[in-house]
Amino acid sequence: MTIAPAAGAELLPAVALWHGLTPRERTITGHVLEGLATKQIARRMELSAHTVHDHFKSIYRKTGVQAREELLARLLG
Numbered sequence: 001m002t003i004a005p006a007a008g009a010e011l012l013p014a015v016a017l018w019h020g021l022t023p024r025e026r027t028i029t030g031h032v033l034e035g036l037a038t039k040q041i042a043r044r045m046e047l048s049a050h051t052v053h054d055h056f057k058s059i060y061r062k063t064g065v066q067a068r069e070e071l072l073a074r075l076l077g
Helices: 008-019 023-033 038-045 049-063 068-076
Strands: none
Touching (some): 008 023, 008 049, 023 049, 023 068, 049 068
């Protein structure tokens, strides 16, 4: 048996629930964990980059971070 810290993708459902992320915010956060840029996320989700940016602002506010790097650090522990 090997015990290891949970990966970001494994933690995402719990983090999303804990911070009250909407399903769309959760999807965007999952794309961040995949390493996608804002424009790539927008294309994949068929949204404008501005809409994705607005979702990022909401995600940052809810999770108490200031930037994508902080969000990743929180998720990847």
